[in-house]
Amino acid sequence: MSNTLVLRLIEGMAGTIESHADQLTRLDQAIGDGDHGINMARGFKELAAQKAAIAALPLGEALKKAGMTLVMKVGGASGPLYGTLFIDMGKATPEAAPTLADLSVMLDAGIRGVKARGKAEVGMKTMLDVLCPVADTLRSLVDQNETDGLDERIIAAAGHALHRTTDMVAKRGRASFLGERSKGHLDPGACSSALLIGAVVGVLAPSSAR
Amino acid sequence: MKKLINDVDAILGESLAGFARAHGDLVSLSQAPLFVRRRAVTPAGQVALISGGGSGHEPLHAGFVGRGMLHAACPGQVFTSPTPDQMLAAAEAVDSGAGVLFIVKNYEGDVMNFEMAAEMAPCATARVLTNDDVAVENSSYTTGRRGVAGTVVVEKMLGAAAETGMDLATLQALGERVNGATRSMGCALTSCTVPAAGGPTFEIGEAEMEMGVGIHGEPGRRRVALASASAIVEEMMGAILADLGAAKGEDVLLLVNGFGATPLMELYLVYDEAARRVEAAGLTVARSLVGNWCTSLDMAGCSLTVTRLDAETTGLWDAPVHTPALRWGC
CATH class of the missing domain: 3.30.1180.20 (Dihydroxyacetone kinase; domain 2)
Structure with a gap:
């Protein structure tokens, strides 16, 4: 992955988070502590400020440094969770330019890290409820060698998965204290994950950018 | 909203500056990364106690930094967990070589940030998690009980025990016993x-x-x-x-x-x-x-x-303490 591509990935993610920060905060006000957009925007703004230094690194190291930047700047629970996602993806990154199969392995590794860090699984109304279906879609398309329209199918998987969080009862995070009252709302962490996936796909496959 | 403030974004830094100025004989403040530490150097062989969490609970935790209680505290933004860089800098500042015990209230943000700090720390660390709130029922499906005012009791008793030279593992076990009681x-x-x-x-x-x-x-x-x-x-x-x-x-x-x-x-x-x-x-x-x-x-x-209480914990409660918020016996 070239230096310019990493620069554009950072710009794409930071721009998406900045322009959706208010939406994320509103979602978090409904069932959390109302700071998800503010915290994510602070972290990705810092990532954007360091983009040149990060893009100069090999991809694996760049992912680790990006993750560490998020851990130190986002705070709350999202900092360690997104930080771990990036750091563990970085640890699973091959030295050669990654193939789609490598990307699938990297995403799976990042998700394992998030599950361990948050002691969470699918169905608990968290970011995993978007990340896991997306990783499953990517893995199965790569396994079946069906890469035509992969970008659109990833975007669709993220969108469907995000909307399924509305009917879930939160079992992790501040929203879990609300129990049944957490139903009827999109999960803010799932929403930021869907936004980031959209931004990444938008850079890697511009034709499908929404 | 009627509050004595200048700028909403500057509240934490300005308040801590005043805190450090008012209690400059006991504590000193590091602005970046943000933490409060005892002015006195941790004696050799003494385990250092570090707590932290979102601000807005004052005097918890910075008000309990001083002789017989905490060695350092890491304040986050209001009701937001501090980050691992604060915990690592605090650990580096107050570790005497005997290790660091993190006292953490049971909230996911605090737990995960202290966990990452522990993974990155260059010194030995252990953790005591406080979860004394009976209002929210424990369940394997949720985060579990919250850490609230009982944290003050844990910090006071562990601080007194640390002064006696108790080692890291024994302190951790004591902390879990006090929290459990x-x-x-x-x-x-x-x-x-x-x-x-x-x-x-x-x-x-x-x-x-x-x-x-x-x-x-x-x-x-x-x-x-x-x-x-x-x-x-x-x-x-x-x-x-x-x-x-x-x-x-x-x-x-x-x-x-x-x-x-x-x-x-x-x-x-x-x-x-x-x-x-x-x-x-x-x-x-x-x-x-x-x-x-x-x-x-x-x-x-x-x-x-x-x-x-038992004889040991009663003695630890009575032991001298000198912090901005709590002082007796000295």
């Missing part, structure tokens, strides 16, 4: 107002209260009609004692904690109600503490905390 529950009469939000965290009517409220204004057991102090204490103490499992004749510590906007006059009235119920249950109130220790900004209301 401690139960709390709170009740809010009004909401708090987070400065950055600019308005109340939750709506509550003139004639309502939130029974079992958390220290961030988060929901408790139920919203009910405002009752007399006697009835409020009856419900909270009933829940605490039912869960505590103390045997008749045991000594306990009784802590009445204000949430920030309740006068001491009311807190002492509550203490009287609470102490009578503890004694009616056949327990002896051997030690007590009344005041604002673990607040929720400007929320009105209070929490009760009961800790079962």
Whole structure:
């Protein structure tokens, strides 16, 4: 992955988070502590400020440094969770330019890290409820060698998965204290994950950018 | 929102600057990364105690930095966990070589950030998790009970034990024992107002209260009609004692904690109600503490905390302490 591509990935993610920060905060006000957009925007703004230094690194190291930047700047629970996602993806990154199969392995590794860090699984109304279906879609398309329209199918998987969080009862995070009252709302962490996936796909496959 | 502030975004830094100036004989402040430490160097062989969490609970935690209590505290933004860089810098500043014990309230953000700090720390670390709030029931499907005012008791007793040269593993075990012997529950009469939000965290009517409220204004057991102090204490103490499992004749510590906007006059009235119920249950109130220790900004209301005591923990409670918020015996 070239230096310019990493620069554009950072710009794409930071721009998406900045322009959706208010939406994320509103979602978090409904069932959390109302700071998800503010915290994510602070972290990705810092990532954007360091983009040149990060893009100069090999991809694996760049992912680790990006993750560490998020851990130190986002705070709350999202900092360690997104930080771990990036750091563990970085640890699973091959030295050669990654193939789609490598990307699938990297995403799976990042998700394992998030599950361990948050002691969470699918169905608990968290970011995993978007990340896991997306990783499953990517893995199965790569396994079946069906890469035509992969970008659109990833975007669709993220969108469907995000909307399924509305009917879930939160079992992790501040929203879990609300129990049944957490139903009827999109999960803010799932929403930021869907936004980031959209931004990444938008850079890697511009034709499908929404 | 009516508050004594200059700029919403500058509150934390400006408040801590004042704190460090007012208590410059005891503590010093690092601005970046942000942490408060004892002015005195940790003696060789002494385990360093570090706590931290979102701001808005003052004097917790920075007010308890000093002789006989914490070695350092890491304040986050209001009601937001601090980050690992703060914890690592604090650990580096106060570790004497004997290791660092993190005292962490059970909230996912705090737990994960301290966990990452522990993974990155160059020194030996251990952790004590406080989860004394009986209002939110424990369950394998949720985060579990919250850490609230009982954290003050854990910090005081561990601080005294650390001064005796107790090693890291023994301190950790003691911390878990004290936390396990401690139960709390709170009740809010009004909401708090987070400065950055600019308005109340939750709506509550003139004639309502939130029974079992958390220290961030988060929901408790139920919203009910405002009752007399006697009835409020009856419900909270009933829940605490039912869960505590103390045997008749045991000594306990009784802590009445204000949430920030309740006068001491009311807190002492509550203490009287609470102490009578503890004694009616056949327990002896051997030690007590009344005041604002673990607040929720400007929320009105209070929490009760009961800790079962034995000879060792009573001695640790009585040991000299000299911090900005708590001082006795020296």
